[in-house]
Amino acid sequence: MCISISDTRYHDVWIVVPAFNEASVIGDVISDVHSVFHHVVCVDDGSRDDTGDVALRAGAHVVRHPVNLGQGAAIQTGVEYARSRRGAAVFATFDADGQHRVKDVIRMIDRLAGEDVDLVIGTRFADPGVVSRTPFVKRLVLRSAAALSRRSRRLGLTDAHNGLRVFNKTVADQLNLSMSGMSHADEFISLALENHWRVTEEPVEILYTEYSMSKGQPLLNGVNIIFDGWLRGRMSR
């Protein structure tokens, strides 16, 4: 890394890393993020291994769910922790399995600072070179999900299910994810529409390692996500 920890440009940035049973990789991921960003919070989502201890040693703040709740709940917890910290102004969600790149986050933060937007979502479908590296079936499903989702279309998004997001304090303060599981990506988009957040996309690269592929959500989970989206409007909040 060419940027050192003494760099104070990113002292108002908090990186939220939700993690469930990631002890084998979380150390490297946190160290990598921590080499650029001073403030990292790892939400240990009730892991049965020592994910939390490893993350703490690697330099992250650790909040631990006493029980496993799901990624959406973990992100909400992480953001609530981060937004209560003094000086926090920029927030990012970053997956714990090592599929995201820190330099993509830096670019997204620069865009958030330079443009008139509240939320920058990563997309793996903007650059043709990146597209070719996404497994075919996954690409097909994710693209059709984006195309089918009325909300994503209205915001002109191509990849709403990307775990990499960068946003400002407005979004962090208003964020209220109620879907605990994997449906939070769609809920994020719904909240963006309801709260009139200005959203844009930034091309990012997803590193499909064998590990991240084995941890990835099965495509059949799309059925759950669609059903949860339909249900969401009918729940008390």
Next chain:
Amino acid sequence: MNWIQALLIVSVLALLVYLLRSRRSARSRAWVKVGYVLFVIAGIYAILRPNDTTVVANWLGVARGADLMEYVLIIAFVFTTLSAYMRFKDLELKYARLARAVALQTARVPEDR
């Protein structure tokens, strides 16, 4: 009176006693109780005079009273299942918030290096 009629009436009355004894928020449960009393009256009537349900069924274009009962049962079952599901989701959200509060209270901060 058949044995089955006696058994059904006893079980319907047992349910009524159970429901009336349960105390939850008074106002909202009151209407449920009123509805249940009506249900018990209609139920006992239907048990004693099963042929009368056939008359009602015929008004609605259904051949037998037993068939009408089944249709009503299916709708009631679906309704109950859905409302239980919604209530469950609600509970899940409260549970998540509780776990979150615990998590935030027990946050661990890294040593500054």
